[in-house]
Amino acid sequence: RQVEDVGMRNSECGFGTSVVQAVPQIRIPLSEIRIPHSDISPGPDLGRMKVIIAGGGTGGHLFPGIAVAREILRRAPKAEILFVGAEQGIEARIVPKEGFQLRTLPLGGIKGVGFRRRVRNLFGMAAGVYKARSILREFKPDVVIGVGGYASFPMISAAILGGYPR
Numbered sequence: 810r811q812v813e814d815v816g817m818r819n820s821e822c823g824f825g826t827s828v829v830q831a832v833p834q835i836r837i838p839l840s841e842i843r844i845p846h847s848d849i850s851p852g853p854d855l856g857r858m859k860v861i862i863a864g865g866g867t868g869g870h871l872f873p874g875i876a877v878a879r880e881i882l883r884r885a886p887k888a889e890i891l892f893v894g895a896e897q898g899i900e901a902r903i904v905p906k907e908g909f910q911l912r913t914l915p916l917g918g919i920k921g922v923g924f925r926r927r928v929r930n931l932f933g934m935a936a937g938v939y940k941a942r943s944i945l946r947e948f949k950p951d952v953v954i955g956v957g958g959y960a961s962f963p964m965i966s967a968a969i970l971g972g973y974p975r
Contacts, residue, residue, distance in 0.1 A: 856885050856887045856888070857885075857887055857888070857889075858881065858885055858888040858889070858951050858952070859888070859889045859891075859948060859949060859950045859951050860878070860881055860888060860889070860890050860891070860950055860951065860952055860953075860954065861891050861892075861893055861944070861945070861948060861950045861952075861953045861954065861964065861968075862874040862877060862878055862890065862891070862892050862893070862954045862956060863892075863893040863894070863941075863953060863954065863955050863956065863960050863961050863964030863965065864893075864894065864900075864955055864956035864957045864958040864960050864961040864964075865892075865894035865895060865898040865899060865900030865904075865956070865958045865960055866894070866895055866898040866899065866900075866957075866958035866959050866960070867898075867899060867958065868899060868903075869957075870956050870957040870958035870961075871894070871898075871899055871900050871903060871904075871956070871958070873956055874892065874954070874956035875903075875904075875907055875909075877954060877956070878890045878892070878907075878909060890909050890910070891909075891910045891911075891912060891944075891948050891950070892904045892909050892910065892911045892912070893911075893912050893913070893914060893941065893944060893960055893964050894911060894912075894913055894914070894958070894960045895913060895914060895916040895958070895959050895960045896913040896914070896915055896916070897916075898916075898958065898959070898960065900913075900960075901913060912944050913960075914937040914940055914941060914960055914963055914964070915933050915936060915937060915940070916933055916934065916937050916959045916960055916963070934959075934962060934963055937960070937962075937963030937964075938963040938966050938967050938970075940963070941963045941964045941966070941967035941968075942967040942970065942971060944964075944967075945967055945968065945971050945973060946971075950973060951974065952973070952974045953965065953968040953973050953974070
Protein backbone atom coordinates (compact mmCIF):
# COMPACT_ATOMS: atom_id res chain seq x y z
CA ARG A 810 0.00 0.00 0.00
CA GLN A 811 1.29 3.49 -0.83
CA VAL A 812 1.19 6.21 1.83
CA GLU A 813 2.08 9.45 0.08
CA ASP A 814 1.94 11.87 3.01
CA VAL A 815 4.91 10.34 4.88
CA GLY A 816 6.83 9.33 1.79
CA MET A 817 6.34 5.56 2.08
CA ARG A 818 6.79 3.36 -0.94
CA ASN A 819 6.61 -0.32 -1.85
CA SER A 820 9.81 -2.11 -2.67
CA GLU A 821 10.78 -5.65 -3.60
CA CYS A 822 12.80 -7.78 -1.19
CA GLY A 823 15.11 -10.52 -2.35
CA PHE A 824 12.44 -13.12 -1.50
CA GLY A 825 9.82 -11.67 -3.81
CA THR A 826 7.71 -10.19 -1.01
CA SER A 827 6.67 -6.57 -0.86
CA VAL A 828 7.87 -4.44 2.05
CA VAL A 829 6.78 -0.93 2.93
CA GLN A 830 9.72 1.40 3.66
CA ALA A 831 9.35 4.76 5.33
CA VAL A 832 11.32 7.58 3.76
CA PRO A 833 10.69 10.78 5.70
CA GLN A 834 10.15 13.86 3.59
CA ILE A 835 11.68 16.75 5.51
CA ARG A 836 11.71 20.08 3.73
CA ILE A 837 13.52 23.04 5.28
CA PRO A 838 13.65 26.31 3.33
CA LEU A 839 17.23 27.36 2.59
CA SER A 840 16.48 30.76 4.10
CA GLU A 841 16.05 29.06 7.51
CA ILE A 842 19.42 27.28 7.48
CA ARG A 843 21.98 29.23 9.50
CA ILE A 844 25.66 28.28 9.70
CA PRO A 845 27.75 30.30 12.15
CA HIS A 846 30.77 31.87 10.46
CA SER A 847 33.07 30.42 13.12
CA ASP A 848 32.17 26.90 11.89
CA ILE A 849 33.26 27.58 8.31
CA SER A 850 36.90 26.84 7.64
CA PRO A 851 38.39 28.21 4.41
CA GLY A 852 40.65 25.14 4.17
CA PRO A 853 43.88 25.04 2.24
CA ASP A 854 44.37 26.99 -0.96
CA LEU A 855 43.77 24.23 -3.51
CA GLY A 856 45.98 26.02 -6.00
CA ARG A 857 49.04 25.49 -3.80
CA MET A 858 47.94 22.37 -1.94
CA LYS A 859 50.69 19.98 -0.86
CA VAL A 860 49.64 16.34 -0.62
CA ILE A 861 51.42 13.20 0.51
CA ILE A 862 50.01 9.93 -0.79
CA ALA A 863 51.41 7.01 1.18
CA GLY A 864 51.21 3.34 0.32
CA GLY A 865 51.81 0.83 -2.36
CA GLY A 866 53.41 -2.57 -2.43
CA THR A 867 50.85 -3.81 -4.94
CA GLY A 868 48.99 -2.23 -7.83
CA GLY A 869 45.76 -2.54 -5.85
CA HIS A 870 47.11 0.04 -3.40
CA LEU A 871 49.19 2.15 -5.76
CA PHE A 872 46.95 2.76 -8.79
CA PRO A 873 44.03 4.24 -6.79
CA GLY A 874 46.61 6.62 -5.25
CA ILE A 875 47.79 7.63 -8.71
CA ALA A 876 44.16 8.21 -9.75
CA VAL A 877 43.64 10.45 -6.70
CA ALA A 878 46.84 12.37 -7.51
CA ARG A 879 45.73 12.93 -11.10
CA GLU A 880 42.33 14.20 -9.95
CA ILE A 881 43.94 16.60 -7.48
CA LEU A 882 46.17 17.94 -10.26
CA ARG A 883 43.17 18.23 -12.60
CA ARG A 884 41.37 20.38 -10.04
CA ALA A 885 44.47 22.25 -8.83
CA PRO A 886 47.26 22.17 -11.44
CA LYS A 887 49.69 23.97 -9.09
CA ALA A 888 49.28 21.35 -6.34
CA GLU A 889 52.38 19.47 -5.26
CA ILE A 890 52.09 15.70 -4.83
CA LEU A 891 54.61 13.48 -3.04
CA PHE A 892 54.28 9.71 -2.97
CA VAL A 893 55.81 7.80 -0.06
CA GLY A 894 56.28 4.06 -0.49
CA ALA A 895 58.42 1.06 0.35
CA GLU A 896 61.90 0.75 -1.19
CA GLN A 897 61.11 -2.66 -2.68
CA GLY A 898 57.48 -2.03 -3.65
CA ILE A 899 55.98 -1.63 -7.12
CA GLU A 900 55.82 2.13 -6.44
CA ALA A 901 59.61 2.40 -6.80
CA ARG A 902 59.20 1.55 -10.50
CA ILE A 903 55.79 3.00 -11.36
CA VAL A 904 55.60 6.38 -9.57
CA PRO A 905 58.61 8.01 -11.30
CA LYS A 906 57.30 6.82 -14.69
CA GLU A 907 53.99 8.54 -13.89
CA GLY A 908 55.84 11.80 -13.28
CA PHE A 909 55.40 12.08 -9.52
CA GLN A 910 57.99 12.60 -6.79
CA LEU A 911 58.71 9.55 -4.63
CA ARG A 912 60.33 9.13 -1.23
CA THR A 913 60.84 5.64 0.13
CA LEU A 914 60.83 4.11 3.58
CA PRO A 915 62.93 1.06 4.57
CA LEU A 916 60.02 -1.36 4.96
CA GLY A 917 59.42 -5.03 4.42
CA GLY A 918 56.56 -7.44 4.78
CA ILE A 919 55.66 -9.33 7.93
CA LYS A 920 53.48 -12.03 6.38
CA GLY A 921 55.01 -15.08 4.78
CA VAL A 922 58.53 -14.47 6.10
CA GLY A 923 60.61 -16.20 8.75
CA PHE A 924 60.66 -15.16 12.40
CA ARG A 925 63.97 -13.26 12.23
CA ARG A 926 62.96 -11.33 9.16
CA ARG A 927 59.55 -10.55 10.66
CA VAL A 928 61.19 -9.11 13.80
CA ARG A 929 63.63 -7.10 11.66
CA ASN A 930 60.77 -5.75 9.53
CA LEU A 931 58.74 -4.80 12.61
CA PHE A 932 61.70 -2.75 13.84
CA GLY A 933 61.85 -1.32 10.32
CA MET A 934 58.26 -0.10 10.78
CA ALA A 935 59.31 1.83 13.88
CA ALA A 936 62.26 3.30 11.97
CA GLY A 937 59.84 4.06 9.13
CA VAL A 938 57.68 6.18 11.47
CA TYR A 939 60.78 8.19 12.44
CA LYS A 940 61.77 8.71 8.78
CA ALA A 941 58.15 9.56 7.90
CA ARG A 942 58.18 12.30 10.56
CA SER A 943 61.25 13.83 8.90
CA ILE A 944 59.50 13.69 5.50
CA LEU A 945 56.50 15.49 7.02
CA ARG A 946 58.69 18.21 8.57
CA GLU A 947 60.52 18.72 5.27
CA PHE A 948 57.53 18.61 2.87
CA LYS A 949 54.93 20.27 5.16
CA PRO A 950 51.82 18.77 3.52
CA ASP A 951 48.30 20.14 3.83
CA VAL A 952 46.97 16.58 3.91
CA VAL A 953 48.28 13.00 4.09
CA ILE A 954 46.38 10.25 2.28
CA GLY A 955 46.99 6.57 3.01
CA VAL A 956 46.09 4.14 0.23
CA GLY A 957 47.09 0.91 1.97
CA GLY A 958 50.18 -1.22 1.95
CA TYR A 959 53.16 -1.27 4.30
CA ALA A 960 54.13 2.38 3.70
CA SER A 961 50.73 3.65 4.83
CA PHE A 962 51.19 2.63 8.46
CA PRO A 963 54.34 4.61 9.30
CA MET A 964 53.28 7.65 7.26
CA ILE A 965 49.76 7.85 8.71
CA SER A 966 51.12 7.15 12.21
CA ALA A 967 53.59 10.02 11.84
CA ALA A 968 50.80 12.26 10.49
CA ILE A 969 48.64 11.45 13.53
CA LEU A 970 51.55 12.11 15.93
CA GLY A 971 52.31 15.38 14.12
CA GLY A 972 48.69 16.56 13.99
CA TYR A 973 48.50 16.62 10.18
CA PRO A 974 45.10 16.26 8.45
CA ARG A 975 44.55 12.78 7.08
